[in-house]
Amino acid sequence: MYEEILEQMQELLKDEIKNFSGDFGKLEQEVMAMMMSFGKGLLQRLVDCGPNGYKGCSMPCECNSSMKFVQHRPRDIHTLFGWIKLKRAYYHCQDCRASLAPYDKSSGLGSQQLSPGLAKACCLLAVDDSFAQTSRKLEELFGQKVSERTVERGVHQVGSVALGQQNQELNTTFAVRQ
Numbered sequence: 093m094y095e096e097i098l099e100q101m102q103e104l105l106k107d108e109i110k111n112f113s114g115d116f117g118k119l120e121q122e123v124m125a126m127m128m129s130f131g132k133g134l135l136q137r138l139v140d141c142g143p144n145g146y147k148g149c150s151m152p153c154e155c156n157s158s159m160k161f162v163q164h165r166p167r168d169i170h171t172l173f174g175w176i177k178l179k180r181a182y183y184h185c186q187d188c189r190a191s192l193a194p195y196d197k198s199s200g201l202g203s204q205q206l207s208p209g210l211a212k213a214c215c216l217l218a219v220d221d222s223f224a225q226t227s228r229k230l231e232e233l234f235g236q237k238v239s240e241r242t243v244e245r246g247v248h249q250v251g252s253v254a255l256g257q258q259n260q261e262l263n264t265t266f267a268v269r270q
């Protein structure tokens with residue numbers, strides 16, 4: 093199975109490979125571009141057939157009323173492989189006007205457009221570089237255009253998740269002590 097897939101990939105690249113005349117760097121780049129494209133397609137497929145946060149036609153709301161399922165709403169996520177589309181269940185409460193897409197929380201995506209992987213890359217690079225330099229490096233390394241402003245939001249996003257985990261660890265520690 094694995095060999096078969098590799099053979100098909102090799103076949104797809106055969107024309108490009110002829111033009112490289114033994115240039116390893118170009119070959120590496122071409123394989124990388126191909127893997128990114130496959131990665132994006134695979135991720136999109138896995139997301140399409142995975143959970144989408146649907147909890148039936150209604151679910152309890154914090155105001156003690158209930159939230160009604162409205163529709164499956166699309167959302168764009170910027171991943172290490174490029175942009176993919178999510179369709180997740182969207183609920184609305186007519187009494188307090190709150191709305192919720194349960195998948196946003198359960199998937200760990202939150203409300204940001206960056207995927208966890210791309211947000212982490214932003215953070216790692218932003219430790220030593222400005223947001224502008226980080227934006228340039230993300231494009232150089234992953235071929236992903238992420239604006240300075242989005243890099244900044246991504247850094248805060250990962251920061252708050254890390255803080256949340258720390259709080260959870262603290263809570264667990266206290267719970268064990270009690």
Ligand SMILES: [Zn+2]
Pocket residue numbers: 153154155156157158185186187188189190
């Ligand atoms: Zn409500």
